Amino acid sequence: xxxxxxxxxxxxxxxxxxxxxxxxxxxxxxxxxxxxxxxxxxxxxxxxxxxxxxxxxxxxxxxxxxxxxxxxxxxxxxxxxxxxxxxxxxxxxxxxxxxxxxxxxxxxxxxxxxxxxxxxxxxxxxxxxxxxxxxxxxxxxxxxxxxxxxxxxxxxxxxxxxxxxxxxxxxxxxxxxxxxxxxxxxxxxxxxxxxxxxxxxxxxxxxxxxxxxxxxxxxxxxxxxxxxxxxxxxxxxxxxxxxxxxxxxxxxxxxxxxxxxxxxxxxxxxxxxxxxxxxxxxxxxxxxxxxxxxxxxxxxxxxxxxxxxxxxxxxxxxxxxxxxxxxxxxxxxxxxxxxxxxxxxxxxxxxxxxxxxxxxxxxxxxxxxxxxxxxxxxxxxxxxxxxxxxxxxxxxxxxxxxxxxxxxxxxxxxxxxxxxxxxxxxxxxxxxxxxxx
Numbered sequence: 295x296x297x298x299x300x301x302x303x304x305x306x307x308x309x310x311x312x313x314x315x316x317x318x319x320x321x322x323x324x325x326x327x328x329x330x331x332x333x334x335x336x337x338x339x340x341x342x343x344x345x346x347x348x349x350x351x352x353x354x355x356x357x358x359x360x361x362x363x364x365x366x367x368x369x370x371x372x373x374x375x376x377x378x379x380x381x382x383x384x385x386x387x388x389x390x391x392x393x394x395x396x397x398x399x400x401x402x403x404x405x406x407x408x409x410x411x412x413x414x415x416x417x418x419x420x421x422x423x424x425x426x427x428x429x430x431x432x433x434x435x436x437x438x439x440x441x442x443x444x445x446x447x448x449x450x451x452x453x454x455x456x457x458x459x460x461x462x463x464x465x466x467x468x469x470x471x472x473x474x475x476x477x478x479x480x481x482x483x484x485x486x487x488x489x490x491x492x493x494x495x496x497x498x499x500x501x502x503x504x505x506x507x508x509x510x511x512x513x514x515x516x517x518x519x520x521x522x523x524x525x526x527x528x529x530x531x532x533x534x535x536x537x538x539x540x541x542x543x544x545x546x547x548x549x550x551x552x553x554x555x556x557x558x559x560x561x562x563x564x565x566x567x568x569x570x571x572x573x574x575x576x577x578x579x580x581x582x583x584x585x586x587x588x589x590x591x592x593x594x595x596x597x598x599x600x601x602x603x604x605x606x607x608x609x610x611x612x613x614x615x616x617x618x619x620x621x622x623x624x625x626x627x628x629x630x631x632x633x634x635x636x637x638x639x640x641x642x643x644x645x646x647x648x649x650x651x652x653x654x655x656x657x658x659x660x661x662x663x664x665x666x667x668x669x670x671x672x673x674x675x676x677x678x679x680x681x682x683x684x685x686x687x688x689x690x691x692x693x694x695x696x697x698x699x700x701x702x703x704x705x706x707x708x709x710x711x712x713x714x715x716x717x718x719x720x721x722x723x724x725x726x727x728x729x730x731x
Contacts (some may be wrong), residue, residue, distance in 0.1 A: 322444040322692040325673070329686060336679075337719035338686040339706040342497060342661050344559050345523045345630050346710065355613030358604070364614055384603045386595045387587065388413025390610040394555070394569055397613055401530075401621045403544045404553070410573035412587045412594065413601045417525065417556035417568030421490075422449045423590045424523060424552055424570060424596070428487040429455045435479055438490040439467055441693035441700060443497050443525065446490050451723055458486075459695065466493060469514060474565055476518055488521035488552070494529040495660025498693045498705040502658055505539050510648025512542065515550040521574075522546075527556040531631045532659040549574050552586070557609050560620045560627075565605040633662065634708040634716060638663060641720040652727065654706075661709040664690065667691035669730050677724075685722035 308316055329340050358380075365371040365379055379389065388394075391411040398404040414420040428434060440459035450457045458474050462564040472489065479486045489511075493503040503511070515522050524542045532538055543553040550722055553571035561567070572586035594600075616623035639656060643666070646652045651668025669675075671689045679685050690703035706723075708716055 312452070314454075317451050319444065319447045319451055320694075321489075323448060325692065329676070329688075333684075333686060336684045336686045337711070337715050337722060338461060339708065339711070339719060339723070340686040340688045341710060342707045343491060343563065343710045345627060345634075346670050347630060348626055349562065350457075351531060353612075354608060357608045357615065358615045360611035361607040364610070369425045380607055382603070384600045384606075386591045386600050387411070388569070388601055388606060389603060390567075390606045390613075391569075393610050393613045393618065396618045397620055398555075398571070399499070400617075400619045402541050404541065404571070406571050406573055407585075410530075410571055410585050410587045412570045412572060412590050413606060414570060414594065415598050415601050416558060416566045417554050418445050418449070418529065418552050419594070419598060420568050420570035420590075421446060421523070422452070422526070423593050424488075424554070424572070425449055425453050425455055426593050427586070427589055428521070429453050431485070433485045434487050435484045436488055436490060437472070437475055437479075437486055439492075439496070441498050441690060441697070442490065443492065444692050447526075447695070456484075457695075460489065462496075462499065462501055463507075463512070464504075466496075466501060466503025467491060467507060467511055469507075469510050472511075473518075476520070486518075486520060488523050489515070490523040490525065492525045493527070493659055494526060494539070495531060495662070497528070497660075498662055498690060499660040499664045500655055500657030500660055500686070502660075503539070508539070508542055508545060512545060512548075512550060516548055520550070522551045522552060524551050525554045527557075527559045528530075528660040530560060530621055531628055531661070533632050533635055533657070534659075543571060557620075560624055561609045563614050565608050567605050567609050631659070631709060633673040634711060634712060635659065635661075635663075637713045637716045638706065638708040643718060645720055645724040646727065649728075649731070651731070661707050663706045663708070665704050665706055666702050667704065667727055667730070668702065671703050675730075679723075683722045683726040683729075685719050685726060687723070 295440040300624065314320055362376055365376045371379065391408045391413055394411050395406055395408040398406060435456045436459055437458050437460050438446055441461055447457060458475050458479060461471040476486050495502055522542055526541055529538065529541065543551045555569045557565060557567045569594040572588060573588055576583045576586060576589055612623055642654055654663050654665045657663060673689060676689060687706040690705055694700035
């Protein structure tokens with residue numbers, strides 16, 4: 295006789311799950327990824343995704359072939375080893391680390407041992423791994439320039455790592471507030487481990503650090519024994535021709551900077567490849583020690599095992615096709631983003647210039663503009679804008695723990711739109727804003 299199994303459904307109590315899953319910040323990434331799909335007919339200034347102009351399936355085959363040829367001709371692999379490299383589990387630290395090191399030297403003036411590079415599943419994994427390593431005790435806290443990238447906030451929540459905001463200033467980071475936050479945390483018995491920031495065309499504000507600001511920040515990091523987590527997905531996308539400011543890592547002579555690199559904007563997001571340059575030395579009992587990158591790879595081996603070899607081959611092939619330079623590979627994209635940002639800023643000035651309570655910043659490049667309006671900007675209001683006016687934006691509340699500061703701000707992204715879409719979207723946004731006022 296067959297036993298009858300009760301068909302009652304399992305219902306889990308949220309209180310029995312990790313507290314971060316109920317945190318509002320944890321909903322933001324899904325919101326940003328999915329909001330455009332909810333309103334397919336709306337023009338969306340919401341997602342910070344790269345332009346799709348130039349995406350071509352034939353390129354994927356060409357990149358894969360270029361990398362396979364590199365393995366055979368440059369590294370001397372036979373056919374069986376080439377196949378094994380691409381089809382099998384691979385080296386935890388990655389297989390394109392040497393190509394990335396070459397690219398950093400060519401494009402950024404960063405000279406680093408390839409062994410100090412850990413190739414990750416997007417920059418998000420690199421960020422999580424660094425925070426996991428730094429969160430050693432309950433005393434450890436992270437500082438972040440506010441407003442900040444929502445992925446940083448979410449990763450820290452998952453690791454129970456408190457994040458303390460530091461104000462933006464004219465030089466990108468307010469040094470006085472940074473020092474005040476460090477002193478306040480230490481007075482509470484806490485240990486500030488690092489400051490997270492995006493020095494170039496920050497997400498979400500679009501602001502950048504000046505060269506004197508970068509030098510001062512490195513001085514403070516050395517004086518205060520603080521690491522800097524430099525996230526640099528937008529540095530190539532300067533709005534005007536000319537010399538780009540050096541990255542913090544390029545200026546770093548004391549190994550104070552852990553450099554977080556994303557290939558989503560400069561190659562393509564579908565590959566999901568990022569990396570960390572973690573050349574800090576770990577003290578060893580014998581005095582030799584190893585690299586922070588090696589310690590991070592231990593955690594990665596238990597999280598994602600390794601980064602997809604096929605994805606790495608695609609970005610490796612793209613680098614090879616362009617002489618090792620992502621700057622060279624992104625010439626057309628750079629022109630597109632310059633044109634789009636100029637269109638957005640000129641369009642805002644024509645439509646909203648002089649309107650009481652409405653103002654915006656003028657970034658020197660990147661994807662984002664911060665717009666301030668004289669009414670609260672909420673997710674509920676976004677639904678109104680999408681349904682009635684056919685336009686989307688991102689409430690700045692998603693990037694700031696302080697609702698009062700972010701209450702009247704929205705982020706506008708122009709990276710994935712055409713200039714015609716930007717003009718039409720601004721017409722709709724202007725109608726929405728003037729109606730609310």
